[in-house]
Amino acid sequence: MTDAPLPRPTPVPAFAPALEAIDVAKTFRPDSGGEPVEVLHGISLTVTPGEMVSVVGPSGSGKSTLLYCLAGLERPSRGGVRIGGVDTTALSARRLAQLRRSSIGFVFQSYNLIPSLTAAQNVALPARLARRAVAPDEVVEALAAVGLAELADAKPPSMSGGQQQRVAIARALFARPGILFADEPTGALDAAAGRVVLDLLRGVRDAGSAVLMVTHDLESAARADRAIVIRDGRVHQELAAPTAEQLFDAVLAAR
Ligand code: ADP
Ligand code: MG
Secondary structure: OOOOOOOOOOOOOOOOOOEEEEEEEEEEOOOOOOOOEEEEEEEEEEEOOOOEEEEEOOOOOOHHHHHHHHOOOOOOOEEEEEEOOEEHHHOOHHHHHHHHHHHEEEEEOOOOOOOOOOHHHHHHHHHHHOOOOOOHHHHHHHHHHOOOHHHOOOOHHHOOHHHHHHHHHHHHHOOOOOEEEEEOOOOOOOHHHHHHHHHHHHHHHHOOOEEEEEOOOHHHHOOOOEEEEEEOOEEEEEEEOOOHHHHHHHHHHOO
């Protein structure tokens, strides 16, 4: 079976958003039957290249579901999502997987590394699965960018949580995605390790990629350029250059 190249985005201006979501809704239908539950009720947002946006809100407000819908890990029930000008909701599963591999990075709270592989092997794995030739220098460079060149041959179980998350970031950035999604990236880390991870995410933004980070840590969220407060599956408030105190008040008001 031959695959044509990914559909080219319809001509987009140079300032095309890294991410554009329009009226995204998500309904879960229980396998066991029962009433469908709408968790996202129509969310619109835009993230521009070189911008870091945090998503905050009470537990259960739909932050992770939103992130998965935007990142192409879940199909929205309604609405449109464009990544670098490509409408992901119009893609087949196969094309969507291709786009994820080439243009989207993910970082999860739980790192999701393969414990039996070295740090270098973990970083190279997605590229290998995509049948792309990987030069060893490239991998060392990616690990050096997160300060872990000397741990290239170490395996995750021998590393601290902070080190594992940095390997996960190196892996996510290996394909040079236009946007990096992170779901509670510091959620399992102590404060010092969390700051290192946040510094790395800020560096991703400074290098010109977009970053969308879900977090309940308001100190972390305040380090983004903009914060979106979610309440019950809707955008409750948007704050530019927020302080942790402003976010605390906004999340409290969203309960
Ligand atoms: P948050 O990340 O803000 O804590 P989530 O997006 O994880 O919230 O969840 C929002 C709501 O959606 C919760 O009520 C949760 O139980 C529900 N939910 C999430 N995933 C599923 C699923 N796969 N099936 C059914 N309900 C789900
Ligand atoms: Mg969550």
